[in-house]
Amino acid sequence: MIREEEIKAAVEASPLLGGCNLSVSGMNVKYCHKGQIVSDRQKNEEIIGLVMEGSMDVYSIALDGREILLSQLERGDCFGVVNLLTNTEFPTVLRCRTDTTLATMPKSQLLAVMEKNSELALRYAGFCNRKMQFLIRRIEFLTMQSGKKKLVQYLLEEPDKGRAFGKNVSRDELASILGISRASLFRELASLTKQGLIALRDGEICLLRPDELEEILYA
Structure with missing residues (x-):
């Protein structure tokens, strides 16, 4: 109870x-x-x-x-x-x-x-503002054509993760978040790992060179 x-x-x-x-x-x-x-x-x-x-x-x-x-x-x-x-x-x-x-x-x-x-009303307005910004980013994100850029943007934008991702999100769920196939996700993860930009450790995705990852978004 x-x-x-x-x-x-x-x-x-x-x-x-x-x-x-x-x-x-x-x-x-x-x-x-x-x-x-x-x-x-x-x-x-x-x-x-x-x-x-x-x-x-x-x-x-x-x-x-x-x-x-x-x-x-x-x-x-x-x-x-x-x-x-x-x-x-x-x-x-x-x-x-x-x-x-x-x-x-x-x-x-x-x-x-x-x-x-009034404090709650203002807080609600702020909540809706942040939700609008989030949805705009999601629209921009989902209209990206490159699976690699979608993955890189997700890894760079996720806050408060200590530069490590994946413990609470399965690969199927991550593919769903990115709007790409599971096969495409694994291919892009393998590519970024081979380039030495990320590392896969105990189910987590660890960012090794975030500055170089960011360059991919503007290539």
């Missing part, structure tokens, strides 16, 4: 909701299994979801039916907030990467708090 204190701790861990004195009394807790698809609608009501424990993958579905991995949600991350002020559905799929615990609340509840809390 999840205690109210645990929900409050998850809310405070949220970059969007933390520090806004948001009441958790109207929140429900939902347990989801690994692989389960999650919706931002619950009993015909639009909801906001907050990841308390576990992680989720956010996918976009291409016209040919391919799933393109956009991002991952971890503890403190929210979903269902981008279309908070519109009735338009955001065309993404949420799938639990692990067993996941969510706290949910009606969108109307968050809107009511936002009307009275």
Whole structure:
């Protein structure tokens, strides 16, 4: 049984909701299994979801039916907030990467708090701004023709990874993120390894000469 204190701790861990004195009394807790698809609608009501424990993958579905991995949600991350002020559905799929615990609340509840809390409203505007920038970068990224440039840009742009990647992302998932085939991914990894620009160690991709990797983007 999840205690109210645990929900409050998850809310405070949220970059969007933390520090806004948001009441958790109207929140429900939902347990989801690994692989389960999650919706931002619950009993015909639009909801906001907050990841308390576990992680989720956010996918976009291409016209040919391919799933393109956009991002991952971890503890403190929210979903269902981008279309908070519109009735338009955001065309993404949420799938639990692990067993996941969510706290949910009606969108109307968050809107009511936002009307009275200018700090939360400004924080939400910043959240949407960052999401727009992210989507613009993803569009630019996915329209690149070169699989090698897609891989290099991903490796150079991923933040806070200590220049090592791959422990939490499988090769199939990385190929999905890049929008290329698994065979193309392995071919480009082998090429960059042969050039001495990266090294593959214990399932991780380690950047050896990031400055030279960056030159590939402008070649």
